[in-house]
Amino acid sequence: MQDFLSQGTKVGILINPEKHRVEIYRLGEEVVILGDGDILSVPDLLPGWEVAVSDLWPLEF
Template identity: 45%
Template sequence: MVEIKSQSDKIKLIVAKIRKFIELGAVVGILIDPDEKTVTIYRSTGEPTVLENGDILTIPELFPGWELPLTELWPPIFTEEETQI
């Protein structure tokens, strides 16, 4: 399961929801936080894994060999020079 935090969401409520899905049998829970530019991966065992901008997201349990640089999740940032073109 994947949850993307909006500006009005409360992290504690999202984490509780993800933990409930894990408890009910979801293999992986992913929390994408665009405000902090982090991705947290929850599994039934162990502590959550927090990835930061520049890290690469992998989920070998579901997608062996698949990789996604976190920088591709965030909208592009244009410089003032680029917006004047």
């Protein structure tokens, strides 16, 4: 992810469905880690857009 950021990517989002975790990367900043119960939003790229992290995973019956 750091390679992408060093080449000009503004934000990197790594979605890990096995751990139900989302990591948000920005150059020169600490990684933000989100889990179920959190809301994923990237206002600097997608103003007004957000999604519950738990909605990223398939339903379990």
